[in-house]
Every structure is written in C-alpha cells, then in structure tokens.
Amino acid sequence: MRKLKLAPSVFGADLGNLREQLKILEENDVELLHVDVMDGHFVEKMAFGPDHIKMLKNMTSIPLDVHLMIEKPERKLDAIIDAGADIITIHQESTTRLYSCIEKIKSRGRKAGVVLSPATSEDTLKYVLDKIDMILLMTINPGEDGPGFHPELVEKMRNVHRFIGDRPIDLEVDGGIDNTNIQVCREAGVNVFVSGGYVFKGDIAEKIRSLRENA
Ligand code: ZN
Numbered sequence: 001m002r003k004l005k006l007a008p009s010v011f012g013a014d015l016g017n018l019r020e021q022l023k024i025l026e027e028n029d030v031e032l033l034h035v036d037v038m039d040g041h042f043v044e045k046m047a048f049g050p051d052h053i054k055m056l057k058n059m060t061s062i063p064l065d066v067h068l069m070i071e072k073p074e075r076k077l078d079a080i081i082d083a084g085a086d087i088i089t090i091h092q093e094s095t096t097r098l099y100s101c102i103e104k105i106k107s108r109g110r111k112a113g114v115v116l117s118p119a120t121s122e123d124t125l126k127y128v129l130d131k132i133d134m135i136l137l138m139t140i141n142p143g144e145d146g147p148g149f150h151p152e153l154v155e156k157m158r159n160v161h162r163f164i165g166d167r168p169i170d171l172e173v174d175g176g177i178d179n180t181n182i183q184v185c186r187e188a189g190v191n192v193f194v195s196g197g198y199v200f201k202g203d204i205a206e207k208i209r210s211l212r213e214n215a
Helices: 015-027 050-059 077-083 098-107 151-164 182-187 204-214
Strands: 005-008 033-039 064-069 087-091 111-116 134-138 170-174 192-195
Touching: 005 033, 005 204, 015 050, 015 204, 033 050, 050 064, 050 077, 064 192, 077 087, 077 098, 087 098, 087 134, 098 111, 111 170, 134 151, 134 192, 151 170, 151 182, 182 204, 192 204
Parallel strands: 005 192, 033 064, 064 087, 087 111, 111 134, 134 170, 170 192
Antiparallel strands: none
C-alpha cells in the first residue's frame, strides 16, 4: 500500500493564528499543505491567489499541494508555479487544454495532477494516466460545504486505484474527510487525505493523530 499522506487544507485554518497552526502541522510531520484556489467562477467562492501561495511558501517547509478550482487554469499556471506550488492539480472540467497544462507544469519541474468532481466519470482519466503524478477525487462538489462526504464515491476510488496499477501516482480525496470515513477510503486505495474543517477545529495535533490511527 502506498504511503499515507495527510494534506490539511489551509482553507480550514484560522488565518489569525496561521503561523502557529502551521508550526503544529510541521511538528506533527504532516506531509502536504493543501491550498484551494477558487476564482468565483468555476466555484462560487474566492480564495488564495499566487500572492497567498508565495506567503505560505515563505512561512512553512511543508510542500504545497495546490488545487486549482478556476476556469481556464492555463492562464494562471506560470503565476502559480512562480509563487512556489510543489504539486498542482487541475480540474478535468475546467479546461479543454488538459494535456498542455500538464506539460507546462511538468516542464517547470513541478508535479501535476488531475481532479475529478463527484459526477465526472473516472473513465476520463484513461488518456492522462501516463502523464500525471496525482489524481484527486472530490467527495463533495468543489467549493461547496454540504452535505458532506458522499459514500457512494468509494466505488470510484476503487476503480481509480485499479486503473493506477503500479504507476507512481498518488490517489487523493478531498471533501468532508474525517476520522469516521478515512478508513473506508484508505481500504479503497486512497493514500492522500485532504482535511480542512476536521483538522483545524479543536486540538490539531490530536486530530492528526486520530486521522493516522483510523486510516
Ligand atoms: Zn481542495
């Protein structure tokens, strides 16, 4: 089984205490920091542009896992890469130029991934599997809060895990992940877990321990 990685989402952090909270993540050996970039078009919310990514890069040594929820991501890739993103994931639904986006990211020495919204079929991954480093499956609609984790997507996780085979691709899930559903995802082959609200509400170190224990 591929190595477990936790990717707390900075969107769930208390921005007033960000430095302190990042320190706790570092002390607890969190593998990735998930950064949601939202443009107000692809999703209704707006969050975290290149300037914020640059700020985060200066504040922490945790690699930045940047999830682009923006229309036409090809227009912003250079700025996101220049800002210090280590992994960049792009929604299958957000561009007609997925190949050139992946090539751009890879040519600049960063890791590239593809994200599928809950209703997008895993079959759409077929022709990118040999080009990418990560697949991110949304377990809720991107940019939406409710109604939480959709358990019927576990079958999709299993299918994607099977597609990946022994390729060096991380399989990540995002949306409503907590200590009650992490195990079922892990058993379906997922190894990277985004968690926002769950990790940052309450005792962060304890939440991280609980995720690792339950995975
Ligand atoms: Zn995300």
